[in-house]
Amino acid sequence: MARWQPDAPGRLAAAALDLFEERGYENTTVIEIAERAGLTKSTFFRYFPDKREVLFDRGTVTGVLVEGIASAPPTAGPLDVVAEALDALGRTFFTAERREYSGRRQAVLNANTELREREALKRIDLTASMIEALNRRGLPLLTARVAAQLGTLVWEIAYDRWIDTGNSEDFGPLARQALAEVRAAGALRQGPSSGHIGPDDDSIQTDSPG
Amino acid sequence: MARWQPDAPGRLAAAALDLFEERGYENTTVIEIAERAGLTKSTFFRYFPDKREVLFDRGTVTGVLVEGIASAPPTAGPLDVVAEALDALGRTFFTAERREYSGRRQAVLNANTELREREALKRIDLTASMIEALNRRGLPLLTARVAAQLGTLVWEIAYDRWIDTGNSEDFGPLARQALAEVRAAGALRQGPSSGHIGPDDDSIQTDSPG
Numbered sequence: 212m213a214r215w216q217p218d219a220p221g222r223l224a225a226a227a228l229d230l231f232e233e234r235g236y237e238n239t240t241v242i243e244i245a246e247r248a249g250l251t252k253s254t255f256f257r258y259f260p261d262k263r264e265v266l267f268d269r270g271t272v273t274g275v276l277v278e279g280i281a282s283a284p285p286t287a288g289p290l291d292v293v294a295e296a297l298d299a300l301g302r303t304f305f306t307a308e309r310r311e312y313s314g315r316r317q318a319v320l321n322a323n324t325e326l327r328e329r330e331a332l333k334r335i336d337l338t339a340s341m342i343e344a345l346n347r348r349g350l351p352l353l354t355a356r357v358a359a360q361l362g363t364l365v366w367e368i369a370y371d372r373w374i375d376t377g378n379s380e381d382f383g384p385l386a387r388q389a390l391a392e393v394r395a396a397g398a399l400r401q402g403p404s405s406g407h408i409g410p411d412d413d414s415i416q417t418d419s420p421g
Numbered sequence: 422m423a424r425w426q427p428d429a430p431g432r433l434a435a436a437a438l439d440l441f442e443e444r445g446y447e448n449t450t451v452i453e454i455a456e457r458a459g460l461t462k463s464t465f466f467r468y469f470p471d472k473r474e475v476l477f478d479r480g481t482v483t484g485v486l487v488e489g490i491a492s493a494p495p496t497a498g499p500l501d502v503v504a505e506a507l508d509a510l511g512r513t514f515f516t517a518e519r520r521e522y523s524g525r526r527q528a529v530l531n532a533n534t535e536l537r538e539r540e541a542l543k544r545i546d547l548t549a550s551m552i553e554a555l556n557r558r559g560l561p562l563l564t565a566r567v568a569a570q571l572g573t574l575v576w577e578i579a580y581d582r583w584i585d586t587g588n589s590e591d592f593g594p595l596a597r598q599a600l601a602e603v604r605a606a607g608a609l610r611q612g613p614s615s616g617h618i619g620p621d622d623d624s625i626q627t628d629s630p631g
Contacts (some may be wrong), residue, residue, distance in 0.1 A: 324542070331541035332534070353602035353606035356574055363571045368563075 220258040222248040280344040293362035301382030314374035430468040490554035503572035511592030524584035
Protein backbone atom coordinates (compact mmCIF):
# COMPACT_ATOMS: atom_id res chain seq x y z
CA MET A 212 0.00 0.00 0.00
CA ALA A 213 1.06 3.56 -0.62
CA ARG A 214 2.20 5.43 2.46
CA TRP A 215 0.08 8.49 1.81
CA GLN A 216 -3.30 8.36 3.59
CA PRO A 217 -5.99 8.38 0.96
CA ASP A 218 -9.70 9.12 0.97
CA ALA A 219 -12.20 6.75 -0.71
CA PRO A 220 -11.12 7.45 -4.33
CA GLY A 221 -7.50 7.40 -3.15
CA ARG A 222 -8.06 4.03 -1.47
CA LEU A 223 -9.61 2.71 -4.68
CA ALA A 224 -6.64 3.99 -6.69
CA ALA A 225 -4.15 2.40 -4.26
CA ALA A 226 -6.03 -0.91 -4.34
CA ALA A 227 -6.23 -0.82 -8.13
CA LEU A 228 -2.51 -0.13 -8.39
CA ASP A 229 -1.70 -3.10 -6.14
CA LEU A 230 -3.93 -5.39 -8.21
CA PHE A 231 -2.71 -4.14 -11.58
CA GLU A 232 0.86 -4.83 -10.45
CA GLU A 233 -0.03 -8.27 -9.06
CA ARG A 234 -2.14 -9.66 -11.88
CA GLY A 235 -2.22 -7.07 -14.68
CA TYR A 236 -4.72 -4.41 -15.67
CA GLU A 237 -6.66 -6.74 -18.00
CA ASN A 238 -7.10 -9.43 -15.33
CA THR A 239 -8.47 -7.15 -12.63
CA THR A 240 -12.18 -6.38 -12.22
CA VAL A 241 -13.85 -3.36 -10.67
CA ILE A 242 -15.40 -5.64 -8.03
CA GLU A 243 -11.95 -6.88 -7.02
CA ILE A 244 -10.66 -3.32 -6.77
CA ALA A 245 -13.59 -2.29 -4.57
CA GLU A 246 -13.17 -5.37 -2.36
CA ARG A 247 -9.44 -4.77 -1.91
CA ALA A 248 -10.21 -1.20 -0.87
CA GLY A 249 -12.88 -2.39 1.58
CA LEU A 250 -15.57 -0.62 -0.45
CA THR A 251 -18.43 -1.60 -2.73
CA LYS A 252 -18.73 -1.66 -6.50
CA SER A 253 -21.34 1.09 -6.34
CA THR A 254 -18.93 3.26 -4.36
CA PHE A 255 -16.39 2.71 -7.12
CA PHE A 256 -18.81 3.92 -9.76
CA ARG A 257 -19.71 6.93 -7.64
CA TYR A 258 -16.14 8.16 -8.21
CA PHE A 259 -15.06 6.62 -11.51
CA PRO A 260 -17.02 5.96 -14.74
CA ASP A 261 -14.93 2.86 -15.57
CA LYS A 262 -11.91 0.78 -14.60
CA ARG A 263 -9.60 2.77 -16.84
CA GLU A 264 -10.29 5.96 -14.92
CA VAL A 265 -9.28 4.75 -11.45
CA LEU A 266 -5.62 5.75 -11.74
CA PHE A 267 -6.43 9.24 -13.00
CA ASP A 268 -6.78 12.29 -10.85
CA ARG A 269 -10.19 13.90 -10.85
CA GLY A 270 -9.28 17.44 -11.84
CA THR A 271 -6.97 18.32 -8.94
CA VAL A 272 -3.88 18.67 -11.10
CA THR A 273 -5.72 20.82 -13.62
CA GLY A 274 -7.15 22.98 -10.84
CA VAL A 275 -3.75 23.56 -9.20
CA LEU A 276 -2.11 24.43 -12.53
CA VAL A 277 -4.87 26.79 -13.62
CA GLU A 278 -4.84 28.49 -10.23
CA GLY A 279 -1.03 28.67 -10.27
CA ILE A 280 -1.09 30.30 -13.70
CA ALA A 281 -3.73 32.82 -12.60
CA SER A 282 -1.86 33.83 -9.45
CA ALA A 283 1.65 34.16 -10.92
CA PRO A 284 3.16 37.68 -10.67
CA PRO A 285 1.83 40.04 -13.37
CA THR A 286 5.34 40.73 -14.66
CA ALA A 287 6.26 37.07 -15.10
CA GLY A 288 7.08 35.96 -18.66
CA PRO A 289 5.09 33.15 -20.28
CA LEU A 290 7.40 30.30 -19.31
CA ASP A 291 7.98 31.70 -15.82
CA VAL A 292 4.22 31.64 -15.31
CA VAL A 293 4.23 27.96 -16.22
CA ALA A 294 7.15 27.39 -13.84
CA GLU A 295 5.19 29.02 -10.99
CA ALA A 296 2.29 26.67 -11.72
CA LEU A 297 4.55 23.62 -11.71
CA ASP A 298 6.01 24.80 -8.41
CA ALA A 299 2.50 24.96 -6.97
CA LEU A 300 1.88 21.44 -8.24
CA GLY A 301 5.00 20.24 -6.46
CA ARG A 302 3.90 21.81 -3.17
CA THR A 303 0.34 20.47 -3.20
CA PHE A 304 0.16 17.35 -5.33
CA PHE A 305 3.50 15.88 -6.39
CA THR A 306 4.68 15.79 -2.78
CA ALA A 307 7.37 13.57 -1.27
CA GLU A 308 4.69 11.26 0.20
CA ARG A 309 3.23 10.73 -3.24
CA ARG A 310 6.45 10.01 -5.09
CA GLU A 311 6.55 6.24 -4.64
CA TYR A 312 2.89 5.82 -5.62
CA SER A 313 3.45 8.03 -8.70
CA GLY A 314 6.42 5.97 -9.85
CA ARG A 315 4.52 2.69 -9.51
CA ARG A 316 1.48 4.20 -11.23
CA GLN A 317 3.56 5.40 -14.17
CA ALA A 318 5.09 1.95 -14.64
CA VAL A 319 1.60 0.40 -14.78
CA LEU A 320 0.44 3.05 -17.25
CA ASN A 321 3.45 2.57 -19.50
CA ALA A 322 2.78 -1.17 -19.69
CA ASN A 323 -0.80 -0.92 -20.98
CA THR A 324 -1.97 0.65 -24.25
CA GLU A 325 -5.51 1.37 -23.02
CA LEU A 326 -4.13 3.29 -20.07
CA ARG A 327 -1.53 5.06 -22.23
CA GLU A 328 -4.33 6.21 -24.53
CA ARG A 329 -6.35 7.65 -21.70
CA GLU A 330 -3.27 9.35 -20.30
CA ALA A 331 -2.47 10.83 -23.72
CA LEU A 332 -5.92 12.38 -24.04
CA LYS A 333 -5.81 13.68 -20.46
CA ARG A 334 -2.57 15.41 -21.31
CA ILE A 335 -4.12 17.11 -24.34
CA ASP A 336 -7.07 18.29 -22.25
CA LEU A 337 -4.69 19.53 -19.56
CA THR A 338 -2.63 21.46 -22.10
CA ALA A 339 -5.85 23.03 -23.37
CA SER A 340 -6.69 24.16 -19.81
CA MET A 341 -3.22 25.68 -19.45
CA ILE A 342 -3.58 27.53 -22.75
CA GLU A 343 -6.93 28.92 -21.63
CA ALA A 344 -5.50 30.06 -18.29
CA LEU A 345 -2.50 31.71 -19.96
CA ASN A 346 -4.81 33.39 -22.45
CA ARG A 347 -6.93 34.77 -19.58
CA ARG A 348 -3.78 36.46 -18.23
CA GLY A 349 -3.75 38.49 -21.43
CA LEU A 350 -1.22 36.44 -23.37
CA PRO A 351 -2.04 36.19 -27.09
CA LEU A 352 -3.42 32.75 -27.94
CA LEU A 353 -0.41 31.66 -29.97
CA THR A 354 2.07 32.69 -27.26
CA ALA A 355 -0.08 30.79 -24.78
CA ARG A 356 0.07 27.72 -27.02
CA VAL A 357 3.86 27.91 -27.35
CA ALA A 358 4.28 28.34 -23.58
CA ALA A 359 1.90 25.47 -22.79
CA GLN A 360 3.59 23.20 -25.31
CA LEU A 361 7.06 23.89 -23.88
CA GLY A 362 5.64 23.75 -20.35
CA THR A 363 4.37 20.25 -21.05
CA LEU A 364 7.86 19.23 -22.13
CA VAL A 365 9.36 20.77 -18.97
CA TRP A 366 6.82 18.86 -16.91
CA GLU A 367 7.63 15.54 -18.63
CA ILE A 368 11.35 15.94 -18.05
CA ALA A 369 10.90 16.96 -14.39
CA TYR A 370 8.35 14.22 -13.75
CA ASP A 371 10.55 11.45 -15.14
CA ARG A 372 13.38 12.59 -12.88
CA TRP A 373 11.09 13.04 -9.88
CA ILE A 374 9.72 9.48 -10.00
CA ASP A 375 13.21 8.08 -10.55
CA THR A 376 14.01 6.20 -7.35
CA GLY A 377 17.63 7.37 -7.49
CA ASN A 378 16.45 10.97 -7.11
CA SER A 379 15.30 12.68 -3.91
CA GLU A 380 14.82 16.26 -5.12
CA ASP A 381 11.40 17.88 -4.93
CA PHE A 382 9.28 18.32 -8.02
CA GLY A 383 9.33 22.15 -8.02
CA PRO A 384 13.12 22.55 -8.16
CA LEU A 385 13.31 19.77 -10.76
CA ALA A 386 10.82 21.69 -12.90
CA ARG A 387 12.91 24.90 -12.58
CA GLN A 388 15.98 22.97 -13.62
CA ALA A 389 14.21 21.37 -16.59
CA LEU A 390 12.91 24.78 -17.65
CA ALA A 391 16.44 26.17 -17.69
CA GLU A 392 17.57 23.21 -19.79
CA VAL A 393 14.70 23.57 -22.25
CA ARG A 394 15.49 27.27 -22.63
CA ALA A 395 19.15 26.53 -23.23
CA ALA A 396 18.31 23.78 -25.72
CA GLY A 397 15.97 26.12 -27.58
CA ALA A 398 18.77 28.64 -27.91
CA LEU A 399 21.21 26.16 -29.39
CA ARG A 400 22.34 26.99 -32.91
CA GLN A 401 23.13 24.17 -35.26
CA GLY A 402 24.63 25.61 -38.42
CA PRO A 403 25.88 29.01 -39.56
CA SER A 404 22.74 29.74 -41.58
CA SER A 405 20.20 28.15 -39.28
CA GLY A 406 17.51 29.90 -37.33
CA HIS A 407 17.64 28.88 -33.70
CA ILE A 408 14.65 27.81 -31.67
CA GLY A 409 14.79 29.81 -28.51
CA PRO A 410 16.14 33.01 -27.02
CA ASP A 411 19.75 34.08 -27.31
CA ASP A 412 21.92 32.85 -24.49
CA ASP A 413 22.30 36.25 -22.92
CA SER A 414 18.55 36.67 -22.67
CA ILE A 415 17.88 33.36 -20.92
CA GLN A 416 16.29 33.89 -17.57
CA THR A 417 16.05 30.82 -15.43
CA ASP A 418 14.87 32.54 -12.29
CA SER A 419 11.34 33.73 -11.84
CA PRO A 420 11.20 37.49 -11.66
CA GLY A 421 8.40 37.35 -9.06
CA MET B 422 -17.38 8.68 -50.98
CA ALA B 423 -14.03 10.42 -50.96
CA ARG B 424 -12.76 11.45 -54.37
CA TRP B 425 -9.30 10.02 -53.94
CA GLN B 426 -8.94 6.46 -55.29
CA PRO B 427 -8.10 4.21 -52.40
CA ASP B 428 -6.62 0.74 -52.11
CA ALA B 429 -8.24 -1.91 -49.88
CA PRO B 430 -7.40 -0.26 -46.52
CA GLY B 431 -8.31 3.09 -48.07
CA ARG B 432 -11.66 1.70 -49.22
CA LEU B 433 -12.28 0.36 -45.72
CA ALA B 434 -11.42 3.75 -44.23
CA ALA B 435 -13.71 5.57 -46.66
CA ALA B 436 -16.57 3.12 -45.96
CA ALA B 437 -16.02 3.45 -42.21
CA LEU B 438 -16.07 7.24 -42.44
CA ASP B 439 -19.37 7.17 -44.35
CA LEU B 440 -20.93 4.84 -41.78
CA PHE B 441 -19.59 6.72 -38.75
CA GLU B 442 -21.10 9.90 -40.16
CA GLU B 443 -24.42 8.23 -40.98
CA ARG B 444 -25.04 6.28 -37.80
CA GLY B 445 -22.21 7.05 -35.39
CA TYR B 446 -19.02 5.23 -34.47
CA GLU B 447 -20.64 3.22 -31.66
CA ASN B 448 -23.45 1.94 -33.88
CA THR B 449 -21.25 0.67 -36.70
CA THR B 450 -19.78 -2.83 -36.82
CA VAL B 451 -16.68 -4.11 -38.56
CA ILE B 452 -18.88 -6.39 -40.70
CA GLU B 453 -20.89 -3.40 -41.90
CA ILE B 454 -17.71 -1.50 -42.76
CA ALA B 455 -16.35 -4.46 -44.75
CA GLU B 456 -19.67 -4.92 -46.57
CA ARG B 457 -19.90 -1.24 -47.47
CA ALA B 458 -16.38 -1.45 -48.90
CA GLY B 459 -17.27 -4.60 -50.86
CA LEU B 460 -14.77 -6.60 -48.82
CA THR B 461 -14.91 -9.29 -46.13
CA LYS B 462 -14.49 -9.08 -42.38
CA SER B 463 -11.30 -11.13 -42.61
CA THR B 464 -9.90 -8.64 -45.12
CA PHE B 465 -10.66 -5.90 -42.59
CA PHE B 466 -8.69 -7.69 -39.89
CA ARG B 467 -5.82 -8.27 -42.27
CA TYR B 468 -5.28 -4.50 -42.26
CA PHE B 469 -6.64 -3.30 -38.90
CA PRO B 470 -6.54 -4.92 -35.44
CA ASP B 471 -9.88 -3.35 -34.43
CA LYS B 472 -12.63 -0.92 -35.43
CA ARG B 473 -10.92 2.00 -33.75
CA GLU B 474 -7.87 1.66 -35.99
CA VAL B 475 -9.63 1.95 -39.35
CA LEU B 476 -9.35 5.75 -39.60
CA PHE B 477 -5.66 5.78 -38.74
CA ASP B 478 -2.84 5.69 -41.22
CA ARG B 479 -0.57 2.69 -41.07
CA GLY B 480 2.77 4.36 -40.65
CA THR B 481 2.86 6.39 -43.88
CA VAL B 482 2.81 9.75 -42.11
CA THR B 483 5.54 8.69 -39.73
CA GLY B 484 7.63 7.34 -42.61
CA VAL B 485 7.32 10.55 -44.65
CA LEU B 486 8.20 12.74 -41.67
CA VAL B 487 11.18 10.65 -40.60
CA GLU B 488 12.46 10.54 -44.18
CA GLY B 489 11.86 14.30 -44.56
CA ILE B 490 13.84 15.00 -41.40
CA ALA B 491 16.70 12.75 -42.53
CA SER B 492 16.96 14.35 -45.97
CA ALA B 493 16.73 18.02 -44.96
CA PRO B 494 19.82 20.12 -45.84
CA PRO B 495 22.68 19.64 -43.35
CA THR B 496 22.77 23.35 -42.54
CA ALA B 497 19.06 23.61 -41.70
CA GLY B 498 18.21 24.66 -38.13
CA PRO B 499 16.05 22.40 -35.96
CA LEU B 500 12.71 24.02 -36.79
CA ASP B 501 13.58 24.36 -40.48
CA VAL B 502 14.23 20.64 -40.56
CA VAL B 503 10.74 20.07 -39.18
CA ALA B 504 9.34 22.48 -41.78
CA GLU B 505 11.02 20.51 -44.58
CA ALA B 506 9.41 17.35 -43.24
CA LEU B 507 5.97 18.97 -43.08
CA ASP B 508 6.46 20.17 -46.66
CA ALA B 509 7.19 16.60 -47.72
CA LEU B 510 4.02 15.50 -45.93
CA GLY B 511 2.03 18.09 -47.86
CA ARG B 512 3.42 16.87 -51.19
CA THR B 513 2.84 13.17 -50.59
CA PHE B 514 0.05 12.68 -48.07
CA PHE B 515 -1.91 15.80 -47.19
CA THR B 516 -2.61 16.46 -50.88
CA ALA B 517 -5.49 18.47 -52.36
CA GLU B 518 -7.39 15.26 -53.20
CA ARG B 519 -7.21 14.16 -49.60
CA ARG B 520 -8.36 17.42 -48.02
CA GLU B 521 -12.10 16.74 -47.98
CA TYR B 522 -11.66 13.23 -46.55
CA SER B 523 -9.29 14.59 -43.88
CA GLY B 524 -11.77 17.24 -42.79
CA ARG B 525 -14.62 14.75 -42.49
CA ARG B 526 -12.35 12.30 -40.67
CA GLN B 527 -11.27 14.93 -38.16
CA ALA B 528 -14.90 15.84 -37.41
CA VAL B 529 -15.69 12.18 -36.67
CA LEU B 530 -12.60 11.86 -34.47
CA ASN B 531 -13.44 15.01 -32.52
CA ALA B 532 -16.91 13.69 -31.75
CA ASN B 533 -15.80 10.43 -30.12
CA THR B 534 -13.70 9.98 -26.99
CA GLU B 535 -12.44 6.50 -27.91
CA LEU B 536 -11.17 7.83 -31.23
CA ARG B 537 -9.72 10.96 -29.61
CA GLU B 538 -7.80 8.75 -27.20
CA ARG B 539 -6.30 6.69 -29.95
CA GLU B 540 -5.40 9.83 -31.89
CA ALA B 541 -3.75 11.31 -28.79
CA LEU B 542 -1.51 8.28 -28.32
CA LYS B 543 -0.65 8.16 -32.04
CA ARG B 544 0.47 11.76 -31.76
CA ILE B 545 2.78 10.97 -28.84
CA ASP B 546 4.28 8.04 -30.74
CA LEU B 547 4.71 10.24 -33.83
CA THR B 548 6.45 12.94 -31.79
CA ALA B 549 8.77 10.25 -30.40
CA SER B 550 9.66 9.20 -33.96
CA MET B 551 10.39 12.81 -34.90
CA ILE B 552 12.62 13.24 -31.85
CA GLU B 553 14.53 10.10 -32.77
CA ALA B 554 14.98 11.26 -36.38
CA LEU B 555 16.17 14.72 -35.27
CA ASN B 556 18.53 13.12 -32.79
CA ARG B 557 19.99 10.93 -35.56
CA ARG B 558 20.85 14.15 -37.46
CA GLY B 559 23.17 14.96 -34.58
CA LEU B 560 20.88 17.30 -32.67
CA PRO B 561 21.21 16.95 -28.88
CA LEU B 562 18.24 15.08 -27.44
CA LEU B 563 16.78 18.07 -25.63
CA THR B 564 16.99 20.31 -28.70
CA ALA B 565 15.31 17.54 -30.66
CA ARG B 566 12.54 17.40 -28.06
CA VAL B 567 11.97 21.17 -28.17
CA ALA B 568 11.91 21.16 -31.98
CA ALA B 569 9.52 18.20 -32.13
CA GLN B 570 7.23 19.77 -29.51
CA LEU B 571 7.04 23.07 -31.40
CA GLY B 572 6.82 21.20 -34.71
CA THR B 573 3.74 19.40 -33.41
CA LEU B 574 2.16 22.75 -32.60
CA VAL B 575 3.02 24.08 -36.07
CA TRP B 576 1.45 20.98 -37.58
CA GLU B 577 -1.75 21.37 -35.53
CA ILE B 578 -2.19 24.99 -36.57
CA ALA B 579 -1.50 24.26 -40.24
CA TYR B 580 -3.71 21.18 -40.25
CA ASP B 581 -6.71 22.99 -38.75
CA ARG B 582 -6.41 25.65 -41.45
CA TRP B 583 -5.84 23.12 -44.21
CA ILE B 584 -9.02 21.13 -43.47
CA ASP B 585 -11.03 24.34 -43.13
CA THR B 586 -13.36 24.33 -46.15
CA GLY B 587 -12.94 28.10 -46.55
CA ASN B 588 -9.26 27.57 -47.26
CA SER B 589 -7.68 26.36 -50.50
CA GLU B 590 -3.98 26.73 -49.72
CA ASP B 591 -1.74 23.68 -49.76
CA PHE B 592 -0.53 22.09 -46.52
CA GLY B 593 3.18 22.87 -47.06
CA PRO B 594 2.81 26.66 -47.37
CA LEU B 595 0.35 26.66 -44.47
CA ALA B 596 2.95 24.87 -42.34
CA ARG B 597 5.61 27.46 -43.31
CA GLN B 598 3.23 30.24 -42.36
CA ALA B 599 2.35 28.59 -39.02
CA LEU B 600 6.04 28.11 -38.28
CA ALA B 601 6.67 31.83 -38.82
CA GLU B 602 3.80 32.65 -36.48
CA VAL B 603 5.00 30.24 -33.78
CA ARG B 604 8.48 31.76 -34.00
CA ALA B 605 7.08 35.28 -33.70
CA ALA B 606 4.84 34.25 -30.78
CA GLY B 607 7.79 32.68 -29.02
CA ALA B 608 9.70 35.93 -29.32
CA LEU B 609 6.94 38.01 -27.75
CA ARG B 610 7.90 39.72 -24.51
CA GLN B 611 5.23 40.27 -21.92
CA GLY B 612 6.68 42.37 -19.12
CA PRO B 613 9.84 44.41 -18.58
CA SER B 614 11.45 41.75 -16.40
CA SER B 615 10.19 38.70 -18.23
CA GLY B 616 12.22 36.15 -20.09
CA HIS B 617 10.78 35.61 -23.52
CA ILE B 618 10.11 32.25 -25.07
CA GLY B 619 11.71 32.36 -28.47
CA PRO B 620 14.36 34.11 -30.51
CA ASP B 621 14.65 37.87 -30.80
CA ASP B 622 12.69 39.31 -33.69
CA ASP B 623 15.75 40.11 -35.73
CA SER B 624 16.94 36.52 -35.58
CA ILE B 625 13.69 34.95 -36.77
CA GLN B 626 14.18 33.04 -39.98
CA THR B 627 11.04 31.88 -41.65
CA ASP B 628 12.63 30.65 -44.85
CA SER B 629 14.46 27.40 -45.10
CA PRO B 630 18.16 27.97 -45.76
CA GLY B 631 18.32 24.91 -48.02
